[in-house]
Amino acid sequence: MLNTNEFGNELKRLGFDFYSGVPCSFLKNLINYSINECEYIAAANEGDAVAIASGAHLGGRKSVVLMQNSGLTNCISPLTSLNYPFQIPILGFVSLRGEPGLNDEPQHELMGQITTQILDLMQIKWQFLSPDDIEAKRQLEEANKWIEVNQPFFFVVRKDTFKSEKLKIEQRLNHKNKKKSEKTDFDELPSRFDTLKVINGLKNMKTVLMATTGKTGRELYEVEDSDNNLYMVGSMGCVGSLGLGLAYTRKDLDVVVIDGDGSLLMRMGSLSTNGYYQPENMLHILLDNQVHDSTGGQNTVSHNVNIVNIAAACGYEKSYYIHNLHELEMCIQEWKMTKGLTFIYLKISKGSKENLGRPKVTPSEVKTRLQRFIK
Structure with a gap:
C-alpha cells in the first residue's frame, strides 16, 4: 500500500496543489490528504469537479480530480467537449469499484468492466496506480510529462491502494444571502x-x-x-x-x-x-x-x-x-x-x-x- 502522505507530498512537489472531487471509499485517504494539506473543493458532481479543476488550470494551477468510477460517466461531457477541444490538462484519480473477480455492490458490476474502456474511448492516457511507493512516484513523473504537453492523465485506483490518512477537523462555513x-x-x-x-x-x-x-x-x-x-x-x-x-x-x-x-x-x-x-x-x-x-x-x-x-x-x-x-x-x-x-x-x-x-x-x-x- 502507498504511504498516502508521502504520495501526496510528491504530487505537491510536482506542483499539484489544487483538488476537486466527489468522495469514494477507495480514495478517501487521498481525499483526506488533499483537504488537510492542499486546496480542495467538494463538487456537487464529478462533471462539475472536472470543470472546477479546469478553471483552476486556466488560473495557473496544476489540478487534480478525484472520483468513483461510477462518476466517470458524469464527466464524459466536460472531458470530451471542454478539456479535449480547449486542451486543458487535469490529473485524475478514478476508483475501480466492481473490479472483475472481486465482490462488490451490484451497481458497480458493469462499470468495473468498462472503466478503462471509457478512458480509452475518450483518448485519455491512463495507468493502474501501483501500490509500490517507488513505482508510483515514477508513474507520477510520467503523468506529469503528459500534463505539461496539455494532455489529461488518469490513474485507475484499485481497492486498498492507499494507507490510512486521518481527516483533520474541517471548518464548516455558513454563508447566507444578504x-x-x-x-x-x-x-x-x-x-x-x-x-x-x-x-x-x-x-x-x-x-x-x-x-x-x-x-x-x-x-x-x-x-x-x-x-x-x-x-x-x-x-x-x-x-x-x-x-x-x-x-x-x-x-x-x-x-x-x-x-x-x-x-x-x-x-x-x-x-x-x-x-x-x-x-x-x-x-x-x-x-x-x-x-x-x-x-x-x-x-x-x-x-x-x-x-x-x-x-x-x-x-x-x-x-x-x-x-x-x-x-x-x-x-x-x-x-x-x-x-x-x-x-x-x-x-x-x-x-x-x-x-x-x-x-x-x-x-x-x-x-x-x-x-x-x-x-
Missing part, C-alpha cells in the same frame, strides 16, 4: 445580443467574461472578440463551475459568468458549491429566454423555477431579479465597487442575431490567449 430583490416591474425582454453589448461594455483589464455554450458565446464573439473572453463550445451546464475554479484561484480577477436557463438547469447543483465557496470576485448572470435557443427553440422549464430564490438559498451573497438593461448596468457597476458573490437574473427575448456566425478562433487558441491575458 441582499435579494424579486420581480417588481414589467420585463422589457431585451435581445441577448444587446444584453451582451452592455455586459461587454462594462469590462476592464482585469475582467474575464465566460459565456455559456451555444449562441451566447457566438453572439459575444460578434459583439467583440477579445483575449479576456472565453466561449464555451460544449460541456453544457459547466460554465458556472469553470468560473468558480478560476475565481477561487485568481482573486485578482473579476470573473463574469454569462449563463443560460437551459444550461443552469442542467447542473443546478453547482449553485450550492458556488454559494459555499463564495468567491467574492465572481458575478453570475443568467439570461433566461425560457427556451433552448441554440437547438431549435424548444421550451425549458425555467418559467416554473424561482432561480433568484434558489441562488439566494444556496448562499449567493446577493441575488437580484432585474427587468431591463439599465438595471443590469446599475447592478454590474455596483458589483464592481462592492464585490461579493452575486447572481443577476434577467429575462431576455427568444431568438438570436440574424446570420449569426461562429468564432474563427479555435478553443485551444481561446485558452492560450486567455492564459496569456491572465498572466
Whole structure:
C-alpha cells in the first residue's frame, strides 16, 4: 500500500496543489490528504469537479480530480467537449469499484468492466496506480510529462491502494444571502445580443467574461472578440463551475459568468458549491429566454423555477431579479465597487442575431490567449 502522505507530498512537489472531487471509499485517504494539506473543493458532481479543476488550470494551477468510477460517466461531457477541444490538462484519480473477480455492490458490476474502456474511448492516457511507493512516484513523473504537453492523465485506483490518512477537523462555513430583490416591474425582454453589448461594455483589464455554450458565446464573439473572453463550445451546464475554479484561484480577477436557463438547469447543483465557496470576485448572470435557443427553440422549464430564490438559498451573497438593461448596468457597476458573490437574473427575448456566425478562433487558441491575458 502507498504511504498516502508521502504520495501526496510528491504530487505537491510536482506542483499539484489544487483538488476537486466527489468522495469514494477507495480514495478517501487521498481525499483526506488533499483537504488537510492542499486546496480542495467538494463538487456537487464529478462533471462539475472536472470543470472546477479546469478553471483552476486556466488560473495557473496544476489540478487534480478525484472520483468513483461510477462518476466517470458524469464527466464524459466536460472531458470530451471542454478539456479535449480547449486542451486543458487535469490529473485524475478514478476508483475501480466492481473490479472483475472481486465482490462488490451490484451497481458497480458493469462499470468495473468498462472503466478503462471509457478512458480509452475518450483518448485519455491512463495507468493502474501501483501500490509500490517507488513505482508510483515514477508513474507520477510520467503523468506529469503528459500534463505539461496539455494532455489529461488518469490513474485507475484499485481497492486498498492507499494507507490510512486521518481527516483533520474541517471548518464548516455558513454563508447566507444578504441582499435579494424579486420581480417588481414589467420585463422589457431585451435581445441577448444587446444584453451582451452592455455586459461587454462594462469590462476592464482585469475582467474575464465566460459565456455559456451555444449562441451566447457566438453572439459575444460578434459583439467583440477579445483575449479576456472565453466561449464555451460544449460541456453544457459547466460554465458556472469553470468560473468558480478560476475565481477561487485568481482573486485578482473579476470573473463574469454569462449563463443560460437551459444550461443552469442542467447542473443546478453547482449553485450550492458556488454559494459555499463564495468567491467574492465572481458575478453570475443568467439570461433566461425560457427556451433552448441554440437547438431549435424548444421550451425549458425555467418559467416554473424561482432561480433568484434558489441562488439566494444556496448562499449567493446577493441575488437580484432585474427587468431591463439599465438595471443590469446599475447592478454590474455596483458589483464592481462592492464585490461579493452575486447572481443577476434577467429575462431576455427568444431568438438570436440574424446570420449569426461562429468564432474563427479555435478553443485551444481561446485558452492560450486567455492564459496569456491572465498572466
